Amino acid sequence: MDFTSTVIIPLLFGSLGIFGLFRFLQWMRMRAYLQEAVVVITGATSGLGKECAKAFHAAGSKVVLCGRDSEKLKELVQQLSAVKNHRKKTHKPHTVVFDLSDTKAVLNGAEEILKHVGHVDILINNAGISFRGTIVDTGLDVDKKVMETNYFGPVALTKALLPSMIKRRQGHIVAISSVQGKISIPFRSAYAASKHATQAFFDCLRAEVEQYDIDVTVVSPGYIQTNLSLNAITADGSRYGVMDKTTAQGQTAAEVAQVVLNAVGQRKKEVLVAGLTPFLAVYLRNLCPRVFFTLMASRAKKERKAKDS
Numbered sequence: 001m002d003f004t005s006t007v008i009i010p011l012l013f014g015s016l017g018i019f020g021l022f023r024f025l026q027w028m029r030m031r032a033y034l035q036e037a038v039v040v041i042t043g044a045t046s047g048l049g050k051e052c053a054k055a056f057h058a059a060g061s062k063v064v065l066c067g068r069d070s071e072k073l074k075e076l077v078q079q080l081s082a083v084k085n086h087r088k089k090t091h092k093p094h095t096v097v098f099d100l101s102d103t104k105a106v107l108n109g110a111e112e113i114l115k116h117v118g119h120v121d122i123l124i125n126n127a128g129i130s131f132r133g134t135i136v137d138t139g140l141d142v143d144k145k146v147m148e149t150n151y152f153g154p155v156a157l158t159k160a161l162l163p164s165m166i167k168r169r170q171g172h173i174v175a176i177s178s179v180q181g182k183i184s185i186p187f188r189s190a191y192a193a194s195k196h197a198t199q200a201f202f203d204c205l206r207a208e209v210e211q212y213d214i215d216v217t218v219v220s221p222g223y224i225q226t227n228l229s230l231n232a233i234t235a236d237g238s239r240y241g242v243m244d245k246t247t248a249q250g251q252t253a254a255e256v257a258q259v260v261l262n263a264v265g266q267r268k269k270e271v272l273v274a275g276l277t278p279f280l281a282v283y284l285r286n287l288c289p290r291v292f293f294t295l296m297a298s299r300a301k302k303e304r305k306a307k308d309s
């Protein structure tokens with residue numbers, strides 16, 4: 001008997017077995033956590049929100065779909081109800097209509113959610129808009145609109161639902177931020193600012209509510225193939241209306257929704273869902289800020305030149 005067959009091989013198989021068992025138990029825990037959970041998703045009418053709705057519905061959660069277009073929400077309910085899942089009990093979704101940029105509407109929406117479903121286990125603050133423009137040309141009303149939709153809306157909804165979570169000593173709040181909540185790139189000022197504010201707010205919240213057993217997960221994706229660039233607003237408040245190459249070549253919304261589902265199921269505190277370059281850019285911003293700022297300035301010059309020519 002040599003050392004390999006008596007020690008190394010049994011150790012290897014033992015470790016693999018323990019790892020497999022650990023993953024299985026993790027999967028079982030996640031399944032139990034999501035099954036029957038009341039999950040509120042904002043921006044469910046499109047892109048990542050719509051895919052999250054499909055993923056959580058398929059996981060057996062009771063989804064509450066929020067959006068500002070009731071027709072699109074109804075269509076999604078029909079789509080989800082048509083999916084037959086023989087292995088898991090699924091639930092007919094509820095819908096609640098409100099515009100996130102209107103605080104009063106958000107508060108009424110929160111009230112309606114609690115009236116309909118009694119409590120919220122998981123709130124996914126997903127809805128958002130992006131922005132394209134130079135700071136010098138952008139009206140303050142545009143900065144405010146982006147902040148209202150991406151920051152004040154989610155903050156108002158979170159604050160409205162938080163007391164009932166604290167009372168139950170149970171709940172999970174998710175913020176869909178962006179890589180741009182960690183680094184700022186030129187011509188995205190309002191968007192990057194709203195996502196940095198989101199990151200900061202939900203990091204503070206995480207610390208404050210841990211004592212009530214409430215989880216907070218911040219998800220920071222890179223580019224995703226959605227309508228985000230098409231729907232972005234520009235310096236004068238008009239719709240950008242272009243499917244950017246970066247957006248078109250991003251990850252699929254279904255892939256990112258699966259990452260959101262797993263991150264929530266595993267109660268992760270934060271997750272960066274991006275390729276190597278954005279990932280390195282985040283590190284560069286923190287470790288060698290001067291180099292990062294120089295790269296961003298040259299990127300701004302190049303983009304400006306390309307636009308002018």
Ligand SMILES: NC(=O)C1=CN([C@@H]2O[C@H](COP(=O)(O)OP(=O)(O)OC[C@H]3O[C@@H](n4cnc5c(N)ncnc54)[C@H](OP(=O)(O)O)[C@@H]3O)[C@@H](O)[C@H]2O)C=CC1
Pocket residue numbers: 042043044045046047048049067068069072098099100101126127128129149176177178179220221222223224225226227228229231247250
């Ligand atoms: N796509 C990407 O590359 C990335 C996206 N993200 C983030 O993902 C999230 C989802 O965006 P994504 O799916 O990509 O984009 P989409 O444009 O496809 O979806 C945005 C969703 O937000 C909703 N929404 C926008 N404004 C409001 C409002 N005032 N009130 C209520 N709902 C509103 C939209 O509703 P409606 O259908 O009515 O327009 C839509 O459902 C955003 O927070 C975005 O910042 C993060 C990183 C990368």
Ligand SMILES: CCCCCCCCCCCCCCCC(=O)OCC(=O)COP(=O)(O)O
Pocket residue numbers: 130131178179180185188191221222223224228229232244246247274277278280281284295
């Ligand atoms: C040796 C280290 C090299 C480090 C890389 C250098 C820096 C390169 C810059 C990379 C910028 C990445 C930007 C990623 C932005 C992003 O993923 O944003 C996601 C969004 O929210 C998209 O919204 P948008 O409206 O901008 O489409």
